[in-house]
Amino acid sequence: MASKTETDLQAVKDYLDASMAPDPVRAASYVSPEFKCRFTGNREFDTPSGPTTFNAARYKWVKKRIERYDVVPGTDETIIYSLGYLYGEWPDGTPFDNNRYVDRFVVRDGLILNTDVWNDSAEWILDPSCART
Template sequence: MTASNPPDAALSDDARIVRDYLEASMIPDPDAAAAYMAPGCTITFTGGREFDHPRGPTSVNAARYAWVKKRMLRFDVAPGDGETVVYSTGFLYGAWPDGTPFDGNRYVDRFVVRGGAIVKMDVWNDSAEWILDPALRR
């Protein structure tokens, strides 16, 4: 599969902030990603790990994968009173630490955007299950 991230024209301003954050985090450039986050932002990563900077998830990913990227297939936007919830869904692809490639690892990221900045992020994906049972890997 190839990457197929949604084009700018199809995204709201808040979804574009989320997409740009995710693209910076995949470089990985956690400091560039942090530019899209409000002070005090909370990132709740897989397993319930909490971080206040994208360096946290980057360090987890560095230990978990040789490399990893997101194929962002969809952004669902739910505007609210003063904030917007944006869901990014798609698949992770990359290589495990031993170099074995993988693809089709489902992910869901939930963001709360307020005043043009991300104030909260929650992350879920299939990686833990795939690590526990290699037969699930694709």
């Protein structure tokens, strides 16, 4: 039988897999009814389709190369960080890679309560010379 922490981590992995498909309907099966996502630029969404729609306007396509998960077990909730790099294409078809990201999840009983998302995309859009491919 999986531990609470293992169950919570698997929920995050499955959510990210669905989000990158992108399949916001499947991603929604891993979030609680109280779900909140604070996305880059302090944009707030209450369903996984919010970030998916935002990403569709920002990128031609985007994926995550997950480097690691940092897990902080708690009594009631587990905090999980996903760290790695975004890669894909900007709307004009220009490829990008090595775009740092950090996602922070709060998970309880195998359901994601909230997530915070940070990455370098806005900086790279403002100053393309910052981007490394």
